[in-house]
Structures are given as C-alpha cells and as structure tokens.
Amino acid sequence: MRTKLAQIGRRLLQALPSVIGIIVISFLLTRALPGDPAVYFAGAMADKESIEQVRKALGLDRSWVEQFFIYAGNLAKGDMGMSHNTGRPVAEELLTRLPASLELTLTGLGLAILIAVPLGMLAATRPGSWIDHLCRLLVTAGVSLPTFFTGLFLIYIFYYLLGWAPSPLGRLDILYMPPPHATGFYAIDSLLAGDMETFAATLRQLVLPAVTLCLFALAPIARMTRGAMLGALASDYVRTARANGLTRSKILFTYAFRNAALPVLTTLGMVFSFLLGANVLVEKVFSWPGIGSFAIEALVASDYAAVQGFVLSMALLFVAVNLIIDLVLTLIDPRVGLED
Amino acid sequence: MDAQPILRIDNLSVRFRTRNGTVDALKGVSFSVAKGEVLGVVGESGSGKSVTAFTVTGLLDQAGEACAGTINFDGMELTKANEAELRELRGREFSMIFQNPRAALNPIRPVGKQIEDVLIQHAQATRQDAKAKAISMLEKVKIVEPYLRYWSYPFELSGGMCQRVMIAIALACEPRLLIADEPTTGLDVTTQKATMDLIRDLTREQHLSVVLITHDLGMAAAYCDRIVVMQKGEVVETAAVRDLFTAPKHPYTKKLIAASPGPSSKLDDLTAVLDDNTSHQPSMTRTINSGADTGHLLEVVDLVKEFPRRDVEMTGWAWPVKKREAQVFRAVDGISFVLKRGESLGLVGESGCGKSTTSSILTRLMDPTSGDVIFDGANVTSYSAQQFARLPQRMKIQMVFQDPSDSLNPRFTAQDSIAEPLKRLLKMKGSKQIDIKVEELAEKVGLEKALLSRFPHQLSGGQKARVGIARAIAADPLLLILDEPTSALDVSVQAVVLQLLDRLRCELGMSYIFVSHDLNVVRLLCERVIVMNRGRIVEDGLADEVLSNPKDDYTRQLVSAIPHFEPGKL
Numbered sequence: 001m002r003t004k005l006a007q008i009g010r011r012l013l014q015a016l017p018s019v020i021g022i023i024v025i026s027f028l029l030t031r032a033l034p035g036d037p038a039v040y041f042a043g044a045m046a047d048k049e050s051i052e053q054v055r056k057a058l059g060l061d062r063s064w065v066e067q068f069f070i071y072a073g074n075l076a077k078g079d080m081g082m083s084h085n086t087g088r089p090v091a092e093e094l095l096t097r098l099p100a101s102l103e104l105t106l107t108g109l110g111l112a113i114l115i116a117v118p119l120g121m122l123a124a125t126r127p128g129s130w131i132d133h134l135c136r137l138l139v140t141a142g143v144s145l146p147t148f149f150t151g152l153f154l155i156y157i158f159y160y161l162l163g164w165a166p167s168p169l170g171r172l173d174i175l176y177m178p179p180p181h182a183t184g185f186y187a188i189d190s191l192l193a194g195d196m197e198t199f200a201a202t203l204r205q206l207v208l209p210a211v212t213l214c215l216f217a218l219a220p221i222a223r224m225t226r227g228a229m230l231g232a233l234a235s236d237y238v239r240t241a242r243a244n245g246l247t248r249s250k251i252l253f254t255y256a257f258r259n260a261a262l263p264v265l266t267t268l269g270m271v272f273s274f275l276l277g278a279n280v281l282v283e284k285v286f287s288w289p290g291i292g293s294f295a296i297e298a299l300v301a302s303d304y305a306a307v308q309g310f311v312l313s314m315a316l317l318f319v320a321v322n323l324i325i326d327l328v329l330t331l332i333d334p335r336v337g338l339e340d
Numbered sequence: 341m342d343a344q345p346i347l348r349i350d351n352l353s354v355r356f357r358t359r360n361g362t363v364d365a366l367k368g369v370s371f372s373v374a375k376g377e378v379l380g381v382v383g384e385s386g387s388g389k390s391v392t393a394f395t396v397t398g399l400l401d402q403a404g405e406a407c408a409g410t411i412n413f414d415g416m417e418l419t420k421a422n423e424a425e426l427r428e429l430r431g432r433e434f435s436m437i438f439q440n441p442r443a444a445l446n447p448i449r450p451v452g453k454q455i456e457d458v459l460i461q462h463a464q465a466t467r468q469d470a471k472a473k474a475i476s477m478l479e480k481v482k483i484v485e486p487y488l489r490y491w492s493y494p495f496e497l498s499g500g501m502c503q504r505v506m507i508a509i510a511l512a513c514e515p516r517l518l519i520a521d522e523p524t525t526g527l528d529v530t531t532q533k534a535t536m537d538l539i540r541d542l543t544r545e546q547h548l549s550v551v552l553i554t555h556d557l558g559m560a561a562a563y564c565d566r567i568v569v570m571q572k573g574e575v576v577e578t579a580a581v582r583d584l585f586t587a588p589k590h591p592y593t594k595k596l597i598a599a600s601p602g603p604s605s606k607l608d609d610l611t612a613v614l615d616d617n618t619s620h621q622p623s624m625t626r627t628i629n630s631g632a633d634t635g636h637l638l639e640v641v642d643l644v645k646e647f648p649r650r651d652v653e654m655t656g657w658a659w660p661v662k663k664r665e666a667q668v669f670r671a672v673d674g675i676s677f678v679l680k681r682g683e684s685l686g687l688v689g690e691s692g693c694g695k696s697t698t699s700s701i702l703t704r705l706m707d708p709t710s711g712d713v714i715f716d717g718a719n720v721t722s723y724s725a726q727q728f729a730r731l732p733q734r735m736k737i738q739m740v741f742q743d744p745s746d747s748l749n750p751r752f753t754a755q756d757s758i759a760e761p762l763k764r765l766l767k768m769k770g771s772k773q774i775d776i777k778v779e780e781l782a783e784k785v786g787l788e789k790a791l792l793s794r795f796p797h798q799l800s801g802g803q804k805a806r807v808g809i810a811r812a813i814a815a816d817p818l819l820l821i822l823d824e825p826t827s828a829l830d831v832s833v834q835a836v837v838l839q840l841l842d843r844l845r846c847e848l849g850m851s852y853i854f855v856s857h858d859l860n861v862v863r864l865l866c867e868r869v870i871v872m873n874r875g876r877i878v879e880d881g882l883a884d885e886v887l888s889n890p891k892d893d894y895t896r897q898l899v900s901a902i903p904h905f906e907p908g909k910l
Contacts, residue, residue: 236443242399243438244458244509245430254457255446262448333448334493 011326015319023075026311027068030304037302041084058084071308080312081305085298090309094291098313099184100171101283101290105275107187107206108213112271116218117264120225121257124233135222142219147278151212151285158208166204168286176201209286216278217271224267228260235259262333269325273318344414345372346517346549347396347434352409354388354395354573365391365404367573373517378543378550380564380581382557382596384830385801388573389553393519397436398426414516432462434517435510439525441502445494451505452478452490455512462513477508481538500531504538511542518543519551524559528690529857533901536563555830557600561585562903569593599835601860602904607842610835610864636714637818637851638679638702643711645672645697671697673875674711679819684845684852686862686883689872690898695855698872699821702853703739704728716818735765735815742824744804748796754807755792758782761814781810784847786840802833806840813844820845823855838864859902863887871895 038055039046046054055061059070074081080090123135158165166173171186176198179189187206190198232238233256241251280292287293291310298306330336354366366388373379381389394400396411396418411418413434418426438444446454455474459465465473471490478486481504494502503523510518520539524532540563543550554560560567560581567584569577569592577590588594599610646668672694679685687695700706702713704725713721720733728734738761741747748757758778762768768777782792785806796804805825812820822841826834842865845852856862862869863883871879871886871894879892890896 236438236440237446239399240436240438240444240506240509241446241457243397243430243436244461245427245432246457246461247427250457250461254449258448259446335447335495 007330008327011323015323018319019316022312022315023072024068026308026315027071028064029311030302030307031064031067033299033302033307035302037084037304040301075312080309083298083303083306083309085301085303085306090305093294093306094309094313096184097289097291097294100186100288101276101279101292103171103185103187104206104209104282104288104290105213105272105279107210109217109268109272109275111210111214112217112221113268115214116221117225120222120264121229121252123222123226124229125252127230132226135226139219139223142215142217142222145215146281147212147216148281148285150215151209151282154208154212155285165208166201168205168208170287170289171202171205172198173201173205209282209288212282212285213275213278217275220267220271220274221264224264225260228263229256232256232260258332262329265325265329265332269322272321276314276317344375346375346414347551348372348410348412349392349396350410350412352392352395352411353407354391354400354404355407356404358403365573366395368409369570369573369575370409371568371575371578373549373551375516375549376547377566378540378552378564380560380567381551381553381570382555382560382567383570384555384596384832386572387570389570390521391573392570393436393521393551393553397430397434397519398423399436428462431458431510431515432464432513433515434519435513435515436519436521437503437506437510437523439522441506441523442494442497442499444506445502447494450491450493451497451502452492454505455509458509458512464513473512474508477512478505480511480542481505481508483508498531499527500535503527503531503535507535507539507542511546511548514546515548517549517551519553521553522555523552525555529901530690530897532559533903536903539563556903557596557831558602558902558904569596595832599831600904601831601835601838601858601864605860605864607839607864610839635681636678637681637683637716638853639712639714640678640702641676641712641714643672643675643698643701643713644670644709645694645701645706646670646709670875672701672708675872675875675877677870677877677880679851679853681818682845682849682851683868684854684866686866686869687853687855687872688857688859688862688869688898690857692874693872694875695872696823699739699823699853699855702819703737703821704734735761736818738812738815738817738820740805740808740812740820740822740825743828744801744808744825745796745828747808748804750796753793753795754782754787754799754803757796757807758792758810758814761811765815777814778810781814782806784813784844785810800833801829802837805829805833805837809837809840809844813848813850816848817850819851819853821853821855824857825854826861827856827858834861841865859887859899860904871898 038051038058038060041058042051042054052061059067062070071081078091080094082088083090083093086093119131119135119138123129123132126132155165155168159168172178179186179193179195179198182189182192186202187199190196190202235256237259238251238255241255246255279290280296282288283290283292284296291313295307295310297303298310326336349372350370352366352369353364356363356365369388369392371379371381381392383389391400391404395404395406396413398418398421400406406419409419413429416429418429421429445451452471452474455477456465456470459470459473460467475486475490478489483489483501483504489497489501494505497505506523518539523539524535527535536559539550542548552560552564564581566578566580568575569584569590571592577584577588577593579589584593585597588597598605601610648668675694675698677685687698689695697706701708701721704713704720704723707725708721711721712719715733716736718733720728720731723731752760755775755778758781759774762774762777768774778792779789782789787803787806787810791799791803796807799807808825825841826837829837838861841852844850852865854862854866859869866883869879869881869883869886870877871892873894879886879890879895881891886895887899890899
C-alpha cells in the first residue's frame with residue numbers, strides 16, 4: 001500500500017512540469033494572437049492617446065517577461081486576473097461556468113459509455129451478426145458527423161418539428177429558478193434540494209446537448225471495446241477458461257471483459273479530452289453557459305487573462321483525468337506501475 | 341488396464357472453412373486411449389495433432405467442424421453433445437493444459453482465484469472451502485509457499501511455475517483424462533523434466549489417462565506407453581513405444597526418428613531416410629584447415645555485462661527523497677574463451693544464463709560493462725556499438741536469428757532481404773550485379789530461384805531459415821553467430837538446416853558460435869562446447885566429451901534432463 005501511495009505521489013509530481021509548461025505556453029500563445037486588446041477595449045472612437053492609456057491600465061506596456069512574472073505571481077496567490085470582457089474575475093467566471101460544462105460533458109460521456117460498451121461487447125461476441133453491423137454503422141456515423149451538425153439536426157427535429165424538447169437556450173428554462181448552489185451541477189443540486197420539478201426541467205434541457213456529445217464519443221469507445229473484446233476472446237487464457245468448463249458469463253465478464261477494460265479505459269481518457277474540445281461548439285449551439293462559450297468570446301476580444309485561465313483550467317482538468325485513469329488502471333491491472 | 345478405452349476416436353474428419361475454400365485438417369483419424377494409459381501423439385506442425393485435441397474437447401474455433409467420425413468418451417458420444425453438456429465435462433471429466441503457460445493464464449487474476457473458479461464451477465468446493473482447496477492444489481503441484489503464491493499473478497511467476505498452476509487448474513476437479521498439448525515447449529530442459537515428472541507422478545496417483553501431444557520424440561519415448569504418429573491429418577502409425585523405436589514401420593516414422601538428434605546420432609544420419617532432400621551432398625567430413633591456420637579469430641577476455649536491477653526504486657529527479665545504492669545484476673560474469681579460425685563453438689545454457697547477452701556483445705549490438713573482445717587481431721570493444729557499426733569489421737561478424745519469421749522484414753521479398761547487406765555493407769550498386777549475387781547466395785543455401793520473389797509469409801519455416809542464412813553469409817563473414825537458429829523448426833527441417841550450416845562452414849571457411857539450449861543439436865554442429873550457468877562458464881571442452889562425460893554438476897543435470905530414446909534402454 002505504501003508503495004502504491006508513493007507511486008501516486010510520484011505520478012502527481014510528474015504532472016508538475018507539464019503544468020508549468022502549460023502556464024508558459026498559454027501565456028506566450030495569447031500574446032502571439034493577432035489583435036491588440038488595448039485597441040479593442042478602448043472602443044471604436046478612441047484616439048492614439050486613449051489607446052495608450054488603456055494599454056497602461058491593462059499592464060500591457062511592460063515587457064513580456066515582466067508581464068509573465070506578474071501573471072505567475074498572481075497565479076500563485078490564486079488570482080487569475082480580471083476578464084475585461086465581462087468585468088468579473090476570471091477565477092469566479094470559471095468556477096460558475098466549469099460545473100455547467102462538466103455536467104454536460106460527463107452526462108454525454110456517461111451516456112456514451114452506457115451504450116457503447118455493451119454494444120461493443122455484443123458486437124465482439126457475435127461478429128458478423130446484425131448487432132455487429134449496427135455497431136459499425138453507429139461508429140461510422142459518429143465519426144463522420146461533426147457535433148455542431150448533429151446538434152443543429154437534433155434541435156431541428158426534436159424542438160422545431162416535433163416540439164418534444166424545450167428551447168435550446170441554456171441550462172434551465174427561464175420559468176425556473178436555479179437550485180441553491182451546492183455542487184454547481186444543476187441535476188445534483190436540485191435533487192439535494194428535493195426539487196423534482198427543477199430536476200426534470202434540468203434533464204429536459206440536458207438531453208439534446210448530451211446526446212450530441214454522446215454520439216460523438218460513442219464511436220471510439222464502441223470501436224475500442226469491440227476490438228479489445230475480440231482480442232481477449234481469442235486469447236489463450238479465455239481458451240483455458242473454456243477448456244475448464246467455466247460458464248459463458250464468467251468467461252465473458254471475469255476473464256475477457258476485465259482484460260478488455262484496460263485499453264478501453266485508456267481510450268476513455270482520450271475521448272474525454274476530445275469531448276472538452278467538442279464542447280466549445282456544442283455549448284455555442286445550445287447557448288450553454290459553460291466555459292467553452294466563455295472562451296470563444298474571450299478569444300474574439302483578445303481577453304488575455306480569460307483565455308489563459310481557460311487554457312490553464314482545461315489543462316489541469318486533462319492532467320487530473322489522466323491521473324484518475326492511471327490510478328484506476330493500477331487498481332485493475334497488477335502489472336501497471338512496475339515499469340517505472 | 342481395463343479393456344474398455346476411456347477415449348475412442350473413430351474415423352474422425354475435420355474440415356476448416358477458409359477464404360480459399362475448405363481445408364481438410366483431419367482425414368479419418370482413429371485411435372483410442374485406455375484407462376490409466378499415457379498416449380503420445382507425435383507429428384510435425386500441420387499434422388493435425390492439436391486439431392484432434394481441440395475437436396475432442398469441443399474447443400475447435402468456429403471455422404472448423406467435425407464432418408465425419410465419432411468421438412466416444414467413456415460411453416458418451418462427444419460429437420453429438422451440445423455446448424452445455426460439453427461444458428459440464430470440461431474440467432471435470434477431461435481437461436487440457438497448453439503450451440506457453442504464462443499466456444494461458446488470466447494475466448490480471450491471482451492464480452489461486454483461477455483455481456477456485458474451476459473448483460466452484462464444478463461444485464467441487466463451496467465459497468468457504470475453495471481457498472483452502474486451491475492452496476492444497478498448489479501444494480500438490482509442488483509450489484513453495486502456496487498460501488503466498490495463491491495471490492500471485494502470472495507475470496510474477498516463472499514459466500515453469502505457471503505451467504504448474506495450469507496443471508493444478510487442470511487436475512483440481514480430478515478429471516479422468518488429461519490432454520497435454522505441448523506442455524513444455526518453450527521451457528528449459530531442466531524445467532521441462534521437472535514439469536513432466538510432476539505430470540507423470542500426479543496422473544499415476546489419480547490413475548488418470550493422458551494424451552501427450554508433442555513434437556519431441558524423445559519426450560514421447562520417455563513418458564508414454566503408446567505412441568500415435570500423425571502426418572498431414574492422418575494417423576500413419578500406432579505402436580507401443582518400444583516397437584515404434586526399435587521397428588518403425590511407416591517411412592514417415594523412420595524419417596522422424598532419424599531426424600531427431602540423439603546423444604549418439606551423426607549429422608549425416610539425420611536425413612538418412614529423407615527422400616526429398618535435394619540439397620544434401622554426401623558425407624562432408626570435417627576437414628578444417630586447422631593445421632594451416634591456427635590463429636585465434638576471436639578472443640574474449642573477462643567479459644562482464646551488468647544490468648540495473650528492475651526491482652530497485654528508480655531514482656528519478658522527481659523523487660529525490662530516497663537514494664539507494666544502485667544494485668546491479670550480472671548477466672555475464674567474467675567469461676573468457678577463445679575461438680580458432682574455422683572452428684565451431686557451441687554456447688549452451690538455460691534461459692537467463694547469459695548466452696544471448698554474450699552473443700549480443702560479440703556482435704557488438706550491446707556494449708559490455710568491462711572486458712575485451714579481440715576479433716581478428718583488433719579489440720572491438722574499444723569502439724562503442726554505434727561506432728562499430730561503421731567499421732569494416734562489422735561485416736565480418738554476422739548473425740542468424742532465432743525466429744526465422746520475425747527476423748525478416750514482412751514487407752521485403754526474399755530477394756530484398758538477401759540484397760540488403762550487399763547494398764549496405766558491401767556498397768554494391770547496379771541491380772544486375774546484385775541480382776546475380778543474390779541468386780548465387782540462394783543457390784548456396786539451397787533456396788530455389790522461384791522463391792526469391794516471395795514475401796516471408798509465403799515461405800515455409802525452413803525456407804525462411806535459409807533466407808536468414810543467405811543474408812548472413814552475403815557479406816562473406818569470418819564469424820557467424822547462430823542464435824538458436826533451428827529452435828522454431830520441425831525436426832526434419834532442422835536436420836536439413838543443420839546439414840546446410842555444416843556444409844557452408846566447410847565451403848566458406850567460417851567460424852561459428854552456435855547458441856543453443858539443446859546439447860544434442862550443439863554436439864552435431866560443434867567441435868567444442870561451452871556450458872554457461874548464471875553468467876559464468878561452468879564447463880568448456882570437446883562437445884562429445886562434455887556430453888558423454890560431464891564434469892560439472894550443472895552440466896550433468898542438463899545432460900540428464902534431455903529426454904531421448906535409446907533403443908537399448910527401452
């Protein structure tokens with residue numbers, strides 16, 4: 001157990017250089033963006049002098065190195081700067097918007113896992129059957145349809161034509177009040193508050209964007225599950241299990257699936273980070289008040305602090321997800337962790 | 341022995357559906373196994389021996405089907421049984437063990453749990469006493485500290501221990517028939533002996549019938565009562581062990597027996613009954629110009645190679661708290677020997693003895709920790725492995741690798757593979773010139789010209805081995821290092837390749853270092869042999885002498901572990 005803890009600690013420390021790298025790169029990249037924030041914020045009527053004034057107020061008249069150390073120093077104090085676009089601190093903006101994005105992404109991912117993993121397993125146990133063909137069809141569709149298209153398509157059918165879905169405008173219909181803040185996840189918060197009506201309304205809003213993301217995430221997970229299961233079912237240890245007369249379900253779950261779960265888990269980590277990227281467009285389509293739409297607006301306005309904050313929080317999220325996947329892998333697979 | 345056999349196979353035919361139509365894998369196979377009998381099924385790859393076993397247990401993959409014949413297990417007709425009935429029988433009435441035991445065990449489940457699974461499945465144990473029974477099974481297969489090993493994963497155990505666990509799983513429910521499919525292929529000879537002895541003892545104790553599938557005639561002779569010889573899906577001969585070896589009837593049996601190297605066979609005898617051998621030339625005696633050229637080609641002085649131990653905590657920069665003394669593992673521990681020009685030297689030992697590390701250092705694919713290798717008058721260890729790759733000496737040391745399939749580029753034709761050293765090492769230009777040279781080399785190794793345009797997957801094992809040899813001799817090396825060049829080949833192919841190697845050495849005046857675990861094979865090709873154990877040389881002498889009169893304990897153990905048939909002893 002102590003070696004396991006040491007491993008986790010070492011793994012955390014290994015993430016440090018990448019975080020530092022991300023801070024530096026996000027800073028440099030935002031500076032390399034075309035567009036001058038001083039001009040943007042000074043307004044259309046500003047003359048040269050007032051632009052210089054704004055530049056000075058934003059601290060952009062200093063050298064890059066100086067700016068970086070100020071930024072890093074503030075970061076160490078937990079201050080991510082002010083978003084000049086919204087006029088609120090970046091940290092505050094991210095904290096309110098991140099749960100919205102996470103709620104959407106995790107629901108989409110969860111849905112995808114619930115569908116893709118059984119689908120992949122069934123396809124692998126019956127290669128060439130109708131379910132295998134269905135799996136292949138879904139995978140092809142999921143890969144070839146861009147998320148903004150599926151999003152608009154779903155809105156067109158379920159909102160415009162059928163009228164089943166509520167208007168795609170944010171996390172909650174304007175008739176409802178957001179539930180009291182506990183986790184920031186509306187579905188969980190409304191349940192905690194015992195407000196079933198708000199909970200149902202939250203879910204109604206969540207369905208279409210989550211399904212959009214789910215369709216996107218489905219393809220790689222189903223494909224990986226199918227492939228890994230096929231490999232595991234053809235392996236020597238499954239042959240041994242069969243030769244010893246173990247039941248089909250025991251072979252399928254204890255022997256084949258647990259082994260197949262290892263590559264699937266690794267894929268999940270990758271899919272999650274893809275989803276974070278796909279999120280940006282889906283949030284725009286569904287007017288979802290997440291960090292994706294926040295980032296786009298900040299980018300358009302060359303809002304340095306906001307963009308840096310967004311990139312940094314995404315990177316931290318990415319590092320955290322990979323860490324969690326690694327830890328789960330160590331728990332399932334006894335061979336992991338010996339290599340380093 | 342009861343009159344009623346426990347297993348009777350009658351006229352069994354199995355067909356495989358493939359993309360190019362159906363293939364008959366078994367054509368009317370018949371044999372029976374009596375109660376308490378150990379029946380050997382021998383044959384080379386593709387003879388259908390494993391297909392027979394899988395058909396009996398109902399584990400044949402979906403492309404294959406039994407299209408004719410019956411399999412009778414103790415009065416029960418297995419070809420008509422459905423999957424659920426078969427599942428009940430498997431593990432309880434008959435069970436199987438396979439080759440490559442480490443892959444045959446679930447890699448992420450403790451081995452004890454895997455034994456439990458079988459016990460619980462067949463209601464031989466309840467959840468409460470399963471653990472105790474699993475541990476007692478581990479004890480039965482002579483695993484030390486069974487209660488600790490219960491929690492071990494296959495990757496933590498040696499190959500031999502994994503096979504013991506497999507045996508424990510197979511015998512846990514006290515079946516009446518055990519089918520062992522090449523149970524010791526890939527294991528060291530001493531481990532092989534221990535494993536086979538264990539199987540023999542346990543099956544005798546339980547009065548079990550055994551079907552032992554093997555390509556090794558020596559092993560079949562040592563452990564079986566009766567032997568079935570199979571070739572291309574047919575049984576060609578069935579006889580008691582003594583009769584089979586003293587008076588083989590079928591020409592294929594004769595060929596197999598002749599091709600299996602024993603402690604007294606000669607290289608020429610191996611193919612004495614081979615009728616289709618075209619490349620073999622009559623009796624090439626070992627007349628090396630030893631008198632004219634007595635110089636040492638290779639001198640190895642106090643060679644050491646150390647590897648960092650794996651289980652030591654890595655001291656990366658991110659974890660500077662603990663800094664242990666770096667422990668090392670000496671793979672090669674101060675060995676010295678000399679090789680004369682034109683001499684052939686065998687390097688023998690079990691896995692982990694350092695023979696492969698030594699050969700990698702000699703070919704300068706690896707840097708030694710200390711020591712010298714003096715090749716053709718120059719100290720080649722004074723260059724780093726990378727520098728050496730550009731030196732002219734590089735082409736004078738060539739290597740033939742263990743796996744003829746994996747050591748050829750799958751995207752290269754035989755022609756390309758052989759031409760590669762001509763282009764890279766000899767810097768030959770002009771495709772005409774290269775083509776001529778490649779054909780010349782192919783002729784030398786007995787590879788038909790028509791085969792040169794084929795890719796590795798279109799060639800047989802023996803043909804691939806020939807490509808590997810042709811590639812190695814392309815640059816006219818002085819020293820050829822052969823790393824188990826025949827271990828993946830069938831015995832009859834091995835015989836031909838060994839003869840080819842011997843002929844080439846005489847013709848081209850090369851020196852060989854022949855790395856192998858098989859003393860009998862080494863003796864056929866080498867005058868002198870070095871036996872290695874744990875990185876050290878334990879014995880060094882003339883091959884015949886070392887084999888017939890080993891002085892070191894370890895060598896004696898090694899020699900006695902080789903299963904073989906001697907007509908006198910049967």
